Amino acid sequence: MLRHTLNPLFGCLLALGCGGPPQATAPPGAEPKLGDAWFDFRAETLGITPAEARARDAALPGADGPPPEDALDTHTAREAAVLWMTRCAACHGAKGEPPPEIEAQYEASEQNPPRSWGGAARMGFMMGGDKMRAGLFRKIEQGVAPNMPPWGAVLAREQIWALVRHLEGF
Numbered sequence: 001m002l003r004h005t006l007n008p009l010f011g012c013l014l015a016l017g018c019g020g021p022p023q024a025t026a027p028p029g030a031e032p033k034l035g036d037a038w039f040d041f042r043a044e045t046l047g048i049t050p051a052e053a054r055a056r057d058a059a060l061p062g063a064d065g066p067p068p069e070d071a072l073d074t075h076t077a078r079e080a081a082v083l084w085m086t087r088c089a090a091c092h093g094a095k096g097e098p099p100p101e102i103e104a105q106y107e108a109s110e111q112n113p114p115r116s117w118g119g120a121a122r123m124g125f126m127m128g129g130d131k132m133r134a135g136l137f138r139k140i141e142q143g144v145a146p147n148m149p150p151w152g153a154v155l156a157r158e159q160i161w162a163l164v165r166h167l168e169g170f
């Protein structure tokens with residue numbers, strides 16, 4: 001598609017969303033849909049069968065990217081927001097800034113804290129583009145020992161790409 005052939009900033013302006021829907025807000029108390037529940041939900045929202053939803057997900061690009069262009073929609077954006085709040089925010093912070101007490105813990109044990117999103121990281125997306133997105137997919141899928149857990153066995157590819165998009169939205 002056109003935006004891949006242009007420079008990232010111009011591509012962002014053209015696509016009006018830099019590669020996906022804008023970051024969503026998680027409704028209070030919402031729980032993520034995992035495994036079969038996710039594919040049943042996607043089947044419903046896409047008007048296909050659960051088996052087709054699984055096959056569609058398996059056919060999406062994985063850790064080598066690039067991010068799927070048309071697969072993400074408002075449903076995946078909402079799911080990413082819910083996943084973020086329920087599975088990631090304890091370490092990474094609801095707004096993408098690790099809470100001070102978490103940073104202090106990592107500092108005390110001389111280990112890498114979760115990085116802060118938004119601000120300078122936005123420039124990273126601008127410069128790093130799909131290569132950076134693919135790297136983030138890989139880290140979410142495979143984890144970063146010893147403290148960042150792997151999610152590849154828990155989440156669909158589409159859910160991981162939606163999380164990468166969510167990070168970009170901070």
Ligand code: HEC
Pocket residue numbers: 083084087088089090091092112113114115136137139140144145146147148149151163
């Ligand atoms: C138990 C705490 C913890 C949880 C839960 C957690 N993370 Fe992390 N995450 C970390 C830490 C610590 C790092 C930094 C690891 C390092 O660089 O050594 C990290 C790194 C990352 C990175 C790599 C950033 C980079 O630029 O290298 C991404 C992406 C990420 N986490 C996303 C997520 C997502 C998405 C979730 C939820 C599905 C999540 N994390 C859940 C602790 C956590």
